[in-house]
Amino acid sequence: MTQAQLTDEEWEFVGSYLPIGEYGPYPERLRQQFEGVIWRFKTGGQWREMPTEFGAWSTVHNRFRQWRDAGVFEALLEGLIAEAAKRGEVDLSLVSIDSTTARAHHDAAGMHLGKDVIDALEKAT
Structure with missing residues (x-):
């Protein structure tokens, strides 16, 4: 068995x-x-x-x-x-309904941004 x-x-x-x-x-x-x-x-x-x-x-x-x-x-x-x-x-209580609550770093998806773009995005949030 x-x-x-x-x-x-x-x-x-x-x-x-x-x-x-x-x-x-x-x-x-x-x-x-x-x-x-x-x-x-x-x-x-x-x-x-x-x-x-x-x-x-x-x-x-x-x-x-x-x-x-x-x-x-x-x-x-x-x-x-x-x-x-x-x-x-x-x-x-263990179920995630909205994935926006688990924010991923932009590099997590293989996306590479310039420092100026990253700074602009961080200021916008």
Whole structure:
């Protein structure tokens, strides 16, 4: 058992978000492939380093891309938040509604300004 394996209860929740097409994926392999995706991001390892217990790394990578493109991870996150809210386990004080409250330095985005421009901007704020 690797650190990426889901409990049956977790899989029941996650599995309901994964699409099954007419020609695949094979439902019995979805859990294995999803756990491979978890392994990849939990360990930071390369796709090619993935243990064979998750299936072929290229298949798991392709499945990840399909799920990403289909919006599965966003839907799953929203579902998890909704479930936590039903149980009263959501702390909305940790949510940032307005990003202007976290001001970044102008160099944070790779922008380089001359000293005269920076001085003018600082005087304007």
